[in-house]
Amino acid sequence: MTLNLHDTATRQTAPLGPVQPGAVSLYVCGPTTQGAPHLGHLRTFLAFDVLVRWLERSGYEVTHVRNVTDIDDKILVKSAEAGAPWWAWSLRFEREFQDTLDRIGNRRPTYEPRATGHVTEMIALMERLIERGHAYPDGAGSVYFDVASHEGYGSLTRQSLEDMQDAGEEAEPGKRDRRDFALWKAAKPTEPETASWDTPFGRGRPGWHLECSAMSRKYLGETFDIHAGGLDLRFPHHENEQAQSHAAGYGFARRWMHSGVLTVDGLKMGKSLDNFVTAARALADHPTPAVRLALVSGHYRATVEYNATAMREAETVWERLRATAVRAAERVGADPLAATEAPLAEVELPADFVAAMDDDLAVPEALAVLHREQAALNTLLGARDEAGTHAIAASLGRLRAMLDVLGLDPLGAQWRGEGGTATAEHAALDALISAQLAAREAARAEKDWARADALRDALTAAGIRIEDGRAGARWTLENRD
DSSP states (O other): OOOEEEETTTTEEEEOOOSSTTEEEEEEOOOBTTSOOBHHHHHHHHHHHHHHHHHHHTTOEEEEEEOBBOOSHHHHHHHHHHTOOHHHHHHHHHHHHHHHHHHTTOOOOSBOOBGGGOHHHHHHHHHHHHHTTSEEEOSSSOEEEOGGGOTTTTTTTTOOTGGGOOTTOOOOTTOSSTTOEEEEEEOOTTSOGGGOBOOTTOSEEEOHHHHHHHHHHHHHOSEEEEEEEEGGGIIIIIHHHHHHHHHTTOOEEEEEEEEOOEEETTEEOOGGGTOOOBHHHHHHHSOHHHHHHHHHSSOTTSOEEESHHHHHHHHHHHHHHHHHHHHHHHHTTOOTTTOOOOOGGGSOOOHHHHHHHHBTOOHHHHHHHHHHHHHHHHHHHHHTOGGGHHHHHHHHHHHHHHHHHTTOOTTSTTTTTOOSOOSHHHHHHHHHHHHHHHHHHHHHHTTOHHHHHHHHHHHHHTTEEEEEETTEEEEEEOOOO
16 A cells, blocks of 8 residues: 655645655654643644654654754743743753653654754855845844745745735835845844854844754755644745745755644634643643543544543543453453563554555544454453454454554553543542442342342443453443444
8 A cells, every 4th residue: 555645735645755765754843942832732743743653654764853943032032031041941841842742652753953053054054045145144143035036935835925915014124025034033132142143144043944944954854755843834934944945955845744723612722712721731631641542533634622522532432442452451361561562563454544544644534443443352352252362362453553553552661551531530430330339249149130130231221331350340431432
């Protein structure tokens, strides 16, 4: 099968044809470390974590670069308001981002360069653009890209220069055209001396767009396979990146991939709407794997909705998946909480699952295949046929391998021992059901089989699966999807 991916620039889905056969070069726009990570960040980085996992599962060697914008206007403003050095403020949130992404199961990128560590490469790129007639210094320390000089400006978002006109807007001092954008910003007397660097054009600091062009070229070469990021970055950030790289004579990204937006209670998340959810808040309110499941379950280009109902559903689905995997592992004689990693990369995935993932990472369709496997495994587990142990092991392997592609293998190192829905509702339900199970056990001890069966039937009718074992009875929610 062939992996087909959507290209935002062409608006077409086409086969992936890497620059180097067997290898994929990927650049993902990373965080600007002005504050704590929020759910929108997680939505984007999880989408492309699934991409990396699928590329690797498909046999590609992936070089994944995700930058850190560790200096910009907002970082300087917020650190000053907090009375902290800008670099300490930035490092604090860089670490918080990394800790959060580790916690939610994102694989770390191959390289994670900071903007402040690549000033030399940025200066070289600016000099090249000036030499080629596409950029100009203003004489006061800033350098601007001349958008009118580049014929392809606007092609990524399909805008013409005329579309960007605004008769009521005046050009900033130093700009030849109000549509030009800053490659380099002159140092301001109100900003810390440490937040600027000497260049041939004057002392200053990077513009936002310049860093990505300089760093992607350094780590991935002049032409690379995929540039990815959130949909909100298409304009002006990605448009400007592409323009300055093409103007410099580089091939840059051969394909653009953008993740859809995240909404909270039906509205785009925003502090002014009082629906802003930090990553820390979401992970405090819900089991971590359930948050991951909720954010990766939709198509990466679609809008993902976060609300109480969606999270309850994700918690329930995660608990059912985890319970099925644990029961199956116990039936085949493995300790699910201490077993070594299974060779999941060697497990043959169901053809329908592969077809879905190869179709522009169609996770909803892939999940349908996964849930069919789970249902089949539950049927095997309910048959109580000791001769079916091999079938259970094979089905469990397929289920785990599919979940691993999504970063959600319940028996893997990331989530091993991770309980299900650790919520007050679940704890209350467990207490009620445990009381019913204790009453059933007492009835059985008294050989009151009618009462014992009635208690079990009542639980079954309520959607509670009861399984008797050597250690006693235990319950799980019945999967009625």
